[in-house]
Amino acid sequence: MKLVWQLLCLGGASLVPAAASLWWQEDLVAAAYEAAGGYHVTLEKVRDWAGEVQWVDARSAPEFERSHIPGAQWINEENWEEQLPALLLAWEPDRKVVVYHRGANADASERVARRLRSDLGQQEVYILQGGFEAWQNAQR
């Protein structure tokens, strides 16, 4: 009985630094949440947020110029410093941010979303499942 009690105490004590570590390392928590698909949202879900969305187009310049979701701000990893101020000036705190890329390029959306969470200092930056094609197909 004493041994079980000691093991429980040891296990409980080890949870304290683990919890503290998770609390402080928000990036790790965010990355794990993202890996689990927590930041990925469907177009239907986004439409439920009506009027409270800041779209972010992370595709290339020619793709953005050809067509984009109305109101989207264009920013990607190649023009970050040039385009970020415009996004920071356009964003409103009540708006959730939704990033999209080409449907097949989820990695790029995730990297842009991760940087935006850090730069905006807020966690509500999501990734559109299926990318731009999902929005385009819904218009047909």
Added chain:
Amino acid sequence: MNSPKVWFRAALVVLAMGAPSVALAGLRWDQPRLVLEPPVGAAAASGRFTFVNTGTSPVRVVDVQSGCGCTTMVPQPETVLPGESGSVQTTFHVGERRGRQTVAVVVSTEEPEPRSYDLVLEVLIKDFVALTPRLLYWRVGEDAVAKTMQLTLAKGFEFVAAEGEGRAFTVEIAGRDATTVQLRVRPSDTWAKRQEKLTIQVRQPGETTVETVAVLRVL
């Protein structure tokens, strides 16, 4: 029992079993995943995917495609004779990318049949300066309390200055050590909407000054 015949048949069986592997032999890649870690502030990172032609026919590298326009990939040589080694010289252009970049690479060959190989390029890019967050805001009518942003510098970089565009916000250094600078920002008032860009300059000794921008808003 005719021993030579048995051995001959056994040899035929072994050859038949080996035939598919000979047909599949082609380029053997030493590392199908190449990891590059460019120095802080580097404009590009280079490395090589190396291979050996383990087949019996010459292999011609006809195309190398990557999932990012940020790479330059050159196969050397274009035609690889049996037993010969070669490489795909890879250059990753960092630009304004940060963090872990994973790029899918597809090498197409003629051996002489068409074939393709899937490789992965991974680049770990460290920030020379990180400002968190890059946006501070106050609501109209809210108390004009000070808020803080933290500048984290890579080794060898030093903070030079933080300058706003106008006088709507005051910026002061709240604390600093070798790698971090705490900037305390306060709006002069929150009566009306206003916004300003804050330019932060950092320098690597002997190099030019680099600027990064934050945004301050009353909204």
